[in-house]
Amino acid sequence: EAQVTQNPRYLITVTGKKLTVTCSQNMNHEYMSWYRQDPGLGLRQIYYSMNVEVTDKGDVPEGYKVSRKEKRNFPLILESPSPNQTSLYFCASSSLAGESYNEQFFGPGTRLTVL
């Protein structure tokens, strides 16, 4: 089954304790992205990657890091989480070949609470 998976689905942590949220896709997509979803703000892009070893900042990258060492994986790293990073996080992927309309496939989400 074609899918994007994220782990963990729920996480409660404390300020300053480094954490990683994993994202993996099995569709051989070149493009992967991280978003955060906050009430009234919709989805805002944190980082994206056009291919292996190619990453770039989105609209709200402060406090986050990413890496793309393999095509299927795109982990999101919070080196020193703060309460304002409490949010619902989504990973997404899409193909860059063929169609031009860029449909993105989303993971189930990770709800993060930073105390």
Place this chain on the structure above:
Amino acid sequence: GDSVTQMEGPVTLSEEAFLTINCTYTATGYPSLFWYVQYPGEGLQLLLKATKADDKGSNKGFEATYRKETTSFHLEKGSVQVSDSAVYFCALSIPYNNNDMRFGAGTRLTVKP
């Protein structure tokens, strides 16, 4: 910059009522337009799309028409069901622009029996 504005919710309807969720966009290029749906506890799923002016996207009884003259992509359904209760996001993407996708704030729909 490119952006999407959609009507604020929440929207509460009775079963079999007519649904409209308004969406307008601002874009410098020629965007593709999407509606995504998010059911409780799940990620976003593509509901329908339109890639050029006057295209109509449709799926599961939902429709939206790409109107370039009014820069709109309103979502409609003639008869909603309780199972349609979800959050709906309008989005745009500029082809060949780093796959950039812009989302509206989302509209929560609740359908009551």
